[in-house]
Amino acid sequence: MRTKTIIEGFKNSQKFRFILKANSGEEVGLTMSIQQMSDSFATRDARVAVWEALLKLAYQRREADRKKEPKPLSIVNDATRQGFRQVQVDLH
Numbered sequence: 001m002r003t004k005t006i007i008e009g010f011k012n013s014q015k016f017r018f019i020l021k022a023n024s025g026e027e028v029g030l031t032m033s034i035q036q037m038s039d040s041f042a043t044r045d046a047r048v049a050v051w052e053a054l055l056k057l058a059y060q061r062r063e064a065d066r067k068k069e070p071k072p073l074s075i076v077n078d079a080t081r082q083g084f085r086q087v088q089v090d091l092h
Helices: 035-039 044-066
Strands: 015-022 027-033 074-078 084-091
Touching: 015 044, 027 035, 035 044, 044 074, 044 084
Parallel strands: none
Antiparallel strands: 015 027, 015 084, 074 084
């Protein structure tokens, strides 16, 4: 039986690095896989900020593939709704 893909466009074993920049100036960064993302965050807001950035990156990669352009490997996303200034995600 096949495991369901968590984020369409990425394998569950896809490794990525993220850096969360808080409004207070603090920065937190980790490397993990898509599958580890569901249980590796201390707060829901941090998980949502990274999740939304990954969804946006997956969309940009699908669009680049459709247009026959190079696929992006990273994204810097605004995360003010979740209480952060910014989230950066890079694929490994």
